[in-house]
Amino acid sequence: MMKKHTLAALGLMAVSGLAWAAGGAASFQDLDTxxxxxxxxxxAKKSPEVKARFTQADANKDGKLDAAEFSAIETAPQSAPQPMK
Structure with a gap:
């Protein structure tokens, strides 16, 4: 079971790295120094987008993003800016 999770995480890391590299954003590998x-x-502070969405993406609230949580940043819709009052 652990091997399946590890392989899935590695696969997500590879895909997310390629997708973000194409868009100019930092990849999981770039940030995991x-x-x-x-x-x-x-x-995460090296990427303004990841830093801004870090708390939202940290699904298990352990203070770290794993590959699956990081991948969710890429697919989750960004919050719309709040109108000024």
Whole structure:
């Protein structure tokens, strides 16, 4: 079971890296500077988009993004800017 999750995470990382690279955004591999398979908030600060959506993407609230959580940033709709009052 663990192998399936690891393979799925690696697959998502590869796909997300290619998709974001094409769009000019930082990939999971770019942000995971210590290569531990997770992105901390400190690592996310290198990408304004990831930093802004970090809390929303951290589904399990462990303070880190794994490959699946990072992938969700790419597919989740961005919040519309709030109108000024």
């Amino acid at each position: 210590n290569r531990d398979g997770q992105i901390t908030l400190d690592e």
